[in-house]
Amino acid sequence: GAGVSQTPSNKVTEKGKYVELRCDPISGHTALYWYRQSLGQGPEFLIYFQGTGAADDSGLPNDRFFAVRPEGSVSTLKIQRTERGDSAVYLCASSPPGGETQYFGPGTRLLVL
Amino acid sequence: AQTVTQSQPEMSVQEAETVTLSCTYDTSESDYYLFWYKQPPSRQMILVIRQEAYKQQNATENRFSVNFQKAAKSFSLKISDSQLGDAAMYFCAYRTLRGGSEKLVFGKGTKLTVNP
Structure with missing residues (x-):
């Protein structure tokens, strides 16, 4: 079956602009995760959804970052008033009910000029 | 909080080693x-x-195996018969079993180069 998909693959924006990053999980996966990977680092957790609700948003760095998953499938990560420090690869992952393994998408590379 | 440390930023291996x-x-x-x-x-x-962690037997997947030392909190990955396609960044990650905290905690990674 299809894996996790993320759009866009790359996004270039200007400082202060608003961006939305989309994640489409594997069909039937109830858990969805967002991570941020800065250059030369491992991924860092941002937020975790179980169904439609955010079960853990402790990784969101500040209130400029927000994520939704209104129908329990597709999720959108929203970043307001982007800053150059937001430049990174944003990874999305999903896992099936009761599953402990997370399956990752190809990521969105965000560059803030 | 849990932390994961990968002490080798880069490693290289000859093909088949x-x-x-x-x-x-x-x-x-x-x-x-x-x-x-x-x-x-x-x-x-x-x-x-x-x-x-509750399984004492080390996991294996074809050419990949681990050496899990729970007391030492060590989890090394062994790649046998290395192939050119194994070249990549490798990340070690930890996940708690506590409900409501499903996140993965990653190390900084090791860049593996496979030389022909």
């Missing part, structure tokens, strides 16, 4: 999961191998 990547972690929990993920230049994280 064996290489071991190191990983240590810090936790006060007794039950958890450990993972090795591979990230090629395409950016997609691919699961290599998984270990449940």
Whole structure:
């Protein structure tokens, strides 16, 4: 079956602009995760959804970052008033009910000029 | 909070040889999961191998095996008969078993080069 998909693959924006990053999980996966990977680092957790609700948003760095998953499938990560420090690869992952393994998408590379 | 340390920023191996990547972690929990993920230049994280902490037997997946030392909090990955396609970044990751906290905690990664 299809894996996790993320759009866009790359996004270039200007400082202060608003961006939305989309994640489409594997069909039937109830858990969805967002991570941020800065250059030369491992991924860092941002937020975790179980169904439609955010079960853990402790990784969101500040209130400029927000994520939704209104129908329990597709999720959108929203970043307001982007800053150059937001430049990174944003990874999305999903896992099936009761599953402990997370399956990752190809990521969105965000560059803030 | 749990931490994961990968002390080897870069490693290299000759094709067909064996290489071991190191990983240590810090936790006060007794039950958890450990993972090795591979990230090629395409950016997609691919699961290599998984270990449940309550299982004493080391996990193996074809040419990939782990040496899990729970008391030492060590989780190394051994790649046998290395192939050119094994070249990638390798990340060690920890996941708690506590409900409501499903996140993965990653190390900084090891860049593996395979020389022909």
